[in-house]
Amino acid sequence: MEHQVKILAVDDRYENLLALSSILASSHYEVICLQSGEEVLRYLLKEPADHIAVILMDVQMPGLSGFETVELIKQRKACQDIPIIFLTALSTSIEHVLKGYHVGSIDYLFKPVHPEMLRKKVDAFVNMHLNHQKIKAQSELLHKRTLDLEETNRKLAEADEKLKQQNVLLEQWVEERTSELVDAHEKLLKSQEHFKKMFMLSPSLMAIRRLPDLTYLEINESWKQYTGYGDEILGTKLNLLRTEQGDYVSSDEVIHNCKVKYETKSKEVRTALLSTEIIDIENESCMLQVAVDITESLRFETEMARLAQLNLVGEMAAGIAHEIRNPMTTIRGFLQLFRENDRNMQKQYIPIMLEELDRANEIITEYLSLAKNKQSHQQAENINRIIEMLLPLIQAEAVMSGKHVHYEFAPCPDIQLDDKEMRQLILNMCMNGLEAMHVGGKLHLQTYQEQDHVVLLIGDEGTGIDEHHLEKLGRPFFTTKDEGTGLGLAICYSIAARHHASIEVQTSSSGTTFYIRFPLPNSPE
Numbered sequence: 001m002e003h004q005v006k007i008l009a010v011d012d013r014y015e016n017l018l019a020l021s022s023i024l025a026s027s028h029y030e031v032i033c034l035q036s037g038e039e040v041l042r043y044l045l046k047e048p049a050d051h052i053a054v055i056l057m058d059v060q061m062p063g064l065s066g067f068e069t070v071e072l073i074k075q076r077k078a079c080q081d082i083p084i085i086f087l088t089a090l091s092t093s094i095e096h097v098l099k100g101y102h103v104g105s106i107d108y109l110f111k112p113v114h115p116e117m118l119r120k121k122v123d124a125f126v127n128m129h130l131n132h133q134k135i136k137a138q139s140e141l142l143h144k145r146t147l148d149l150e151e152t153n154r155k156l157a158e159a160d161e162k163l164k165q166q167n168v169l170l171e172q173w174v175e176e177r178t179s180e181l182v183d184a185h186e187k188l189l190k191s192q193e194h195f196k197k198m199f200m201l202s203p204s205l206m207a208i209r210r211l212p213d214l215t216y217l218e219i220n221e222s223w224k225q226y227t228g229y230g231d232e233i234l235g236t237k238l239n240l241l242r243t244e245q246g247d248y249v250s251s252d253e254v255i256h257n258c259k260v261k262y263e264t265k266s267k268e269v270r271t272a273l274l275s276t277e278i279i280d281i282e283n284e285s286c287m288l289q290v291a292v293d294i295t296e297s298l299r300f301e302t303e304m305a306r307l308a309q310l311n312l313v314g315e316m317a318a319g320i321a322h323e324i325r326n327p328m329t330t331i332r333g334f335l336q337l338f339r340e341n342d343r344n345m346q347k348q349y350i351p352i353m354l355e356e357l358d359r360a361n362e363i364i365t366e367y368l369s370l371a372k373n374k375q376s377h378q379q380a381e382n383i384n385r386i387i388e389m390l391l392p393l394i395q396a397e398a399v400m401s402g403k404h405v406h407y408e409f410a411p412c413p414d415i416q417l418d419d420k421e422m423r424q425l426i427l428n429m430c431m432n433g434l435e436a437m438h439v440g441g442k443l444h445l446q447t448y449q450e451q452d453h454v455v456l457l458i459g460d461e462g463t464g465i466d467e468h469h470l471e472k473l474g475r476p477f478f479t480t481k482d483e484g485t486g487l488g489l490a491i492c493y494s495i496a497a498r499h500h501a502s503i504e505v506q507t508s509s510s511g512t513t514f515y516i517r518f519p520l521p522n523s524p525e
Contacts (some may be wrong), residue, residue, distance in 0.1 A: 004029065004030050004051075005028065005029040005030070005051065005052075005053045005126055005129060005130065006029065006030050006031075006032050006047070006051050006052050006053065006055075007024060007029050007030070007031045007032065007052075007053060007054055007055075007056065007122060007126070008032050008034060008040060008043070008052060008055040008056065009021065009024070009031055009032065009033050009056045010032070010034045010035070010037070010039075010040050010055065010056065010057045010058055010061075010066070010069070011033075011035065011056075011058040011061070011087070012035050012036060012058065012060075012061040012062055013058075014035070016058070016111075017033040017035070020033070020056060020118075021033060023115045023118055023119060024118070024119060024122055026123075028123075028126060029126050031120075035184045036061060036062070036063050036064065037061060037063060037065070037066070037068060037069030037072075037265075038054070038063060038064060040057075040062075040069055040073070041069065041073070042071060044073065044079055045075070048078075049076075049078040049079045049081075049082060049132065050078075052082050052129075052269055053083070053122075053125050053126045053129035053130075054082070054084070054085060054122060054125040054126070054127075054129070055073075055083070055084045055085070056085050056122075057069065057070060057084055057085065057086050057087065057105070058086075058087055058088065059086050059087070059088035060088060066086055066088075067099060067103050069433060070084055070086075070103045070105060071103050074103065083106040083107075083125050083128075084105040085105060085106045085108070085109060085121065086105050086107070086109065087109050087110075087111055087113060088108075088109075088110060088111065089111035089112070091278070095207050107121065110377065110427055120354050120476055148516035153177050153450045176195030194222065198431075199218070199219055199220050200220050200289075201220075201221070202220055202222060203222055203295060204222060204290050204292050204293075204356055205220070205222050205223040205226050205272065205290070205291040205292075206220040206222065206223060206225070206288070206289065206290050206291075206293060207219045207223055207281075207288075207289045208217070208281065208286050208287070208288055208289075209286060209287045209289065210284065210285075210286055211278065211285045211286060211287055211386050213234065213237060214237055214239065215235060215237055216234050216235065216236055216237075216238075216285070217234070217281075217286065218234070219231075219233065219234070226264065226270065226293050227240060227262065227264050227265060228264045228265030228266055229264075229265050240262040240263055241260045241261075241262050241272075241274060241289070241291070242258075242260060242262070243260055243261075244259055244260070244261065245350075247287075249274065249276070249394065253276065254276050254277060254278060255274060255275065255276050256275045257273045257274075257275055258273065258274045258275070259271065259272075259273060259274075259344075260273075260274045260291070264289070270293060270295040271293070271294055271295045271298055272291040272292055272293045272294060272295070273292045273294055274289065274290070274291045275289075275290045275291075276288065276290070289457065298471075302471045306493070315385055351394065375435075377418050377420075378416040378417055378418045378499070379416065379417070379418075379419075380414040380415070380416060380417075381414060381415065381416075381417040381419060381422070382412065382413075382415075383412060383415065383416050383417065383422070383447055383454060383456060383518070384409045384411075384412055384447055386417070386419060386422050386423060386426065387409065387426060387445060387447070387456075388409070389423075390423060390426055390427060390430075391405070391407065391445075393427070394430050394434075394443070394445075396426070397430075397431065397434060398434055398443060401434060401439070402439035402440065403437055403439065403440065403441050403442070403443065404440075404441070404442045404443070405442070405443045405445065406443070406444050406445070407444075407445040407446070408445070408446045408447075409445075409446070410446075410447055410448040410449065411449075412447050412448070412449050412454045413449070413454065413520060415454050415518050415519075415520060415521065416499070416521065418495075418498070418499070419519075421495045421498070421499075422495070424491065424492075424495065425491075425492045425495045425496065425516075426456075426458075426490045428489065428491065428492050429458045429489075429492055429514060430443060430445070430458060431488075432488065432489065433458060433459070433462070433512075434460070436460050436462030436463070436512065437460050437461055437462045437511075438462075441461040441462065443458075443459070443460055443461075444457065444458070444459040444460070444513070445457070445458060446459075446505050451516070452519060452520050453515070453517040453518060453519055453520065454518045454520065455516070455517050455518075456515075456516040457513060457514070457515055457516075457520070458513070458514045458516070459511060459512065459513035459514070460511050460512055460513075461510065461511040462511055462512060463509060463511075464507040464508050464509050464510070464511060464512055465505070465507040465512050470505060470507065473489060473493075473505060496516060499518060500518075500519055501516055501517055501518045501519070502516070502517050503515070503516050503517075504517070
């Protein structure tokens with residue numbers, strides 16, 4: 001392999017090295033500047049000596065002198081043939097010159113050195129070095145080829161005799177086996193092609209991993225698309241698959257349709273049905289992993305269950321609300337009348353009756369909020385304005401419970417909103433967040449625009465929501481509170497649905513964050 005020729009310039013004065021570099025600047029070689037004998041010795045220990053064409057060595061240097069350095073260089077067998085030229089401005093006596101030749105130099109120049117003469121001397125040594133390297137390489141190559149040729153001739157002579165003896169038998173065997181091999185080869189190629197197409201084009205996530213260390217050998221396009229990991233995962237042992245109990249899938253475990261979780265490159269946790277099988281590839285034991293992603297199916301089933309329950313509650317609420325509210329209004333009127341005329345009844349019974357009727361009326365109102373055919377009066381509104389109007393109320397509630405509210409509103413375009421429903425949604429979710437935190441917790445409110453959506457973020461610093469409860473969020477009557485009807489969050493989901501908005505939940509032990517995304521006008525829902 002060709003390498004760039006190097007010239008070592010050694011001088012303890014930086015200005016002298018700079019001058020030498022300027023004089024010897026050339027594209028045919030590289031000038032390495034060193035400032036002491038010790039640096040030269042260290043450099044020669046690290047770099048191959050046959051890369052160096054000549055060393056320009058200053059005689060007078062602190063530490064090791066030029067003479068001492070050259071003596072040490074010449075003691076190393078690999079460096080004995082490197083030409084060395086001494087440069088000095090002080091030691092001009094014949095004794096020093098003879099000493100320079102004695103220790104191993106081939107020339108002794110006095111400063112100031114004539115630039116053209118120095119260049120020509122260096123160029124001559126570089127050319128000699130290159131010619132020497134070429135001759136050496138050609139000699140080594142010729143010697144190797146001679147040995148190879150002799151060995152080849154010997155083997156050919158031995159093989160020729162054997163081939164003559166086996167030629168007849170081989171021809172017969174070839175004729176008998178050729179047809180079989182051709183057929184088998186064609187079948188193998190077709191089988192490999194079919195497997196490759198099925199593997200690469202399968203909608204299931206498929207990976208081939210070496211046993212027992214589970215190193216990735218191959219992954220298909222579906223694996224890349226779903227997990228976000230591309231060819232960079234090949235050759236690694238990254239295990240993405242966990243059972244529902246949180247354990248990694250065992251390397252020697254053969255399973256079929258086992259429900260597992262896997263984390264994508266973007267940290268999204270998805271669900272899949274995993275099947276594994278141990279296979280042999282080129283006499284190597286491997287595991288074939290086939291996973292069918294069911295994340296969207298599970299979400300669809302959960303959403304369908306929630307919508308079915310919402311639809312049932314809405315139909316029930318719409319059907320019974322009118323029949324119940326009318327007699328309630330009549331009874332409340334009579335009770336108010338009794339309260340004005342009968343002091344004894346007022347003190348004992350009427351306040352309790354009125355309180356219970358108010359509660360029943362509140363529940364019926366919440367039922368109506370879930371009704372599928374509930375009218376929503378939407379118009380162009382700015383969500384920041386609505387939140388700013390509610391902010392004093394939210395802050396007051398937070399102060400009363402020893403908590404804090406942090407808000408950050410970015411400029412957002414107007415979107416189609418029902419003012420009353422949005423107030424109800426924001427208050428419900430903020431109150432839920434405040435109730436989920438201990439004293440000192442901080443409620444986060446934020447708005448911003450994200451592509452074709454306006455996003456409302458409501459986050460708390462509570463203990464988070466249990467994973468088993470996540471899929472039940474938004475279902476009527478589901479609540480983790482000691483008191484409550486379980487309709488508040490269901491109403492929020494219903495309001496979001498009427499506004500064609502989506503609600504995304506992110507939760508951990510450090511808190512829960514809700515992202516409500518409202519589509520901009522004229523954007524795809």
